[in-house]
Structures are given as C-alpha cells and as structure tokens.
Amino acid sequence: MTDSGSPSTADAAPVLRCEGLVRRFGERTAVDDISFSIAPGETYGLLGPNGAGKTTAISIIAGVLAADSGSVVVAGHPMRTDAGRARGAIGLVPQELALYPDLTIQENLRFFGRLQRMPRRHLARRIDEVLEVVGLADRAKDRVDVCSGGMKRRANIAVGLLHEPRLLILDEPTVGVDPQSRHQILASVEALGGAGLAVLYTTHYMEEAERLCDRLGIIDAGRIVAEGTRRELVERIGEHDRVVVTAAGPTAEFAAAAGELPGVHAARPVDGGLEVLADSAAALLAPLVTTGEHLGVTIAGIEVVEPDLEAVFLHLTGRALRD
Numbered sequence: 001m002t003d004s005g006s007p008s009t010a011d012a013a014p015v016l017r018c019e020g021l022v023r024r025f026g027e028r029t030a031v032d033d034i035s036f037s038i039a040p041g042e043t044y045g046l047l048g049p050n051g052a053g054k055t056t057a058i059s060i061i062a063g064v065l066a067a068d069s070g071s072v073v074v075a076g077h078p079m080r081t082d083a084g085r086a087r088g089a090i091g092l093v094p095q096e097l098a099l100y101p102d103l104t105i106q107e108n109l110r111f112f113g114r115l116q117r118m119p120r121r122h123l124a125r126r127i128d129e130v131l132e133v134v135g136l137a138d139r140a141k142d143r144v145d146v147c148s149g150g151m152k153r154r155a156n157i158a159v160g161l162l163h164e165p166r167l168l169i170l171d172e173p174t175v176g177v178d179p180q181s182r183h184q185i186l187a188s189v190e191a192l193g194g195a196g197l198a199v200l201y202t203t204h205y206m207e208e209a210e211r212l213c214d215r216l217g218i219i220d221a222g223r224i225v226a227e228g229t230r231r232e233l234v235e236r237i238g239e240h241d242r243v244v245v246t247a248a249g250p251t252a253e254f255a256a257a258a259g260e261l262p263g264v265h266a267a268r269p270v271d272g273g274l275e276v277l278a279d280s281a282a283a284l285l286a287p288l289v290t291t292g293e294h295l296g297v298t299i300a301g302i303e304v305v306e307p308d309l310e311a312v313f314l315h316l317t318g319r320a321l322r323d
C-alpha cells in the first residue's frame with residue numbers, strides 16, 4: 001500500500017485505464033458500464049459479493065473475454081488493437097488454479113516461463129525471485145499435488161509475476177486458503193504495491209480490502225456503485241450512526257422489524273445480534289428495545305461503532321456484503 005495522495009502516484013500515467021465496459025450473458029448484464037484506472041504502485045480493489053461481476057470484469061481487462069463494448073488500455077497498449085503487448089503487461093492470477101499437479105512448483109514455473117519464451121538464464125533467476133516474493137523458496141522442489149491449497153495459490157501468484165508484468169491481477173486469492181498462506185499472500189501484495197507494481201485485487205473480504213487497497217470500487221450487480229479511498233467511502237455514510245446490537249433470540253425477525261423503525265436506514269442480522277444504520281443512535285434506543293422485547297429478543301448490549309466498508313456496502317445497497 002502506498003500513500004495514494006502522493007504526487008508520484010497521482011501524476012503518473014495510469015497502468016490500466018478501462019472505460020465503459022459492458023458484458024452480457026443472455027438476458028443478464030454481468031458487467032454494466034464499468035470504468036476505472038490504476039496508477040503505478042497503486043492497489044485497486046474491486047469489492048463485491050458473489051456474482052457481482054468481478055471475475056467477468058477482470059477477464060475482460062486481462063483480454064481473455066471479449067466485452068460487448070468499452071475499452072481497455074494497459075501500459076499504453078489498447079487491448080483492442082494491440083492485444084499482444086497489452087496482455088504481456090499483465091500478470092493474471094485467476095480464481096481457478098492453473099498449475100500442473102504432477103510437476104514441482106519450480107517445474108511449473110519453468111514450463112510457464114518457456115511458454116512465454118523467457119530466455120533460460122533470465123528465467124532461472126526470475127524463478128528464484130518470484131519464489132522469494134511469495135515465500136515458497138524452500139518449497140520449490142515440492143510437487144504441486146502434495147502442496148496445501150494456500151501454497152498452490154502462492155505458486156499461482158508466482159507464475160503471474162514471472163514475466164515482470166506492469167499490472168498484477170488477483171481474483172480472490174485468499175478464498176479457501178490456510179491462515180499462514182493468507183498472511184503470506186497479503187504481505188506479498190503489500191510488498192509488490194510498495195515496489196511500484198499496479199495491482200487489481202478482487203475480494204468479498206472487507207478486511208482485506210481495507211488493509212491492502214489504496215482505492216476501492218464497490219461493485220454490485222455489475223456496476224461500480226461507489227469508488228474512492230476507504231476514508232472517502234466511509235464518509236459517504238455521512239450522518240448515519242452504525243449501531244451494533246448484541247442480542248439472542250429471533251434476530252433475523254428483529255433485524256427485519258428494526259429496518260422498519262423511523263430513522264433507520266438499514267438493518268441486518270450478524271453473528272450474535274444485528275447491525276443497524278440509523279440517523280441517530282440516541283433516537284433509536286427506546287424503539288429498538290421495545291421492538292426487541294415484543295419479539296422475545298434478549299438484548300445484552302448496544303454499541304455505537306465506527307462505520308466500516310461493510311457498513312458502506314449496506315448503506316449503498318441495503319444488503320450485506322456476505323449473505
């Protein structure tokens with residue numbers, strides 16, 4: 001993560017510029033007029049729930065799926081007219097793993113490097129470097145089929161980095177990985193951003209987006225519904241108070257009823273209670289307690305907390321990021 005307000009980031013020509021991307025599958029518009037740019041050294045997050053259109057958007061950006069309309073320019077190369085160079089500037093780490101299970105990690109890297117016609121000596125050095133970046137230097141000789149899911153993900157990231165791309169695209173790289181690999185992946189992405197790489201990171205984990213991303217596009221139903229730094233996005237909640245209620249009993253019904261109270265913007269059940277966005281926490285307390293009692297809910301605590309990106313998503317869409 002770099003200081004997104006720094007002149008070096010703000011003034012540099014973007015590594016990625018995409019404009020007006022649209023992709024339909026039959027009746028469904030999976031990507032609906034998406035535009036954004038990423039500067040060198042900037043980590044841009046697409047944060048959105050399952051089916052929001054993240055993979056479709058990055059498949060278009062990476063040149064592996066055609067758009068119905070819109071344009072993508074990578075490192076100055078338009079994908080439409082100069083796809084070879086545009087693709088060459090991208091390292092794509094797809095959501096699905098793409099490795100040969102009966103080869104070692106090192107053999108996989110060698111295979112993919114040769115596929116990209118990297119000179120042997122340069123490739124050997126580069127393999128050592130990328131294994132270092134993803135923390136797999138000591139596992140190079142392990143066969144992929146005996147690796148943990150997290151190690152495979154990291155090996156996949158190493159493949160994406162081999163040819164020294166200008167833009168690294170990671171599609172939900174921490175889904176289903178062990179905590180140690182998750183930590184390693186996040187640390188690698190931070191280091192790569194710090195070293196000047198532009199990173200496009202998709203996730204539905206709010207904590208990852210908050211930690212890694214200089215700027216975020218919140219994506220829902222194919223559209224970027226809000227974009228900005230974490231701070232800018234949270235400020236969009238404006239005057240609303242975020243209230244976390246610790247409660248036991250029928251909390252789903254409680255959330256539905258709370259959503260109907262005057263001054264309540266949105267309410268949703270969470271683990272151990274519910275979360276409410278309201279005009280005023282003070283004005284909410286009495287009606288909330290009465291509603292809870294009426295439904296047989298036991299309220300153990302009510303707390304006003306700092307809004308986060310989850311609250312931003314709730315505010316913008318009326319729904320939870322993770323249902």
Ligand SMILES: Nc1ncnc2c1ncn2[C@@H]1O[C@H](COP(=O)(O)OP(=O)(O)OP(=O)(O)O)[C@@H](O)[C@H]1O
Pocket residue numbers: 025028029030048049050051052053054055056057095204
């Ligand atoms: N090849 C396809 N054919 C038909 N529909 C598709 C195809 N690919 C994606 N879709 C639909 O487009 C929408 C967006 O899908 P996409 O995979 O881009 O979402 P996503 O944000 O990546 O979700 P997830 O978090 O589950 O990976 C979904 O409704 C999906 O069902």
Ligand SMILES: [Mg+2]
Pocket residue numbers: 054055056095171
């Ligand atoms: Mg996806």
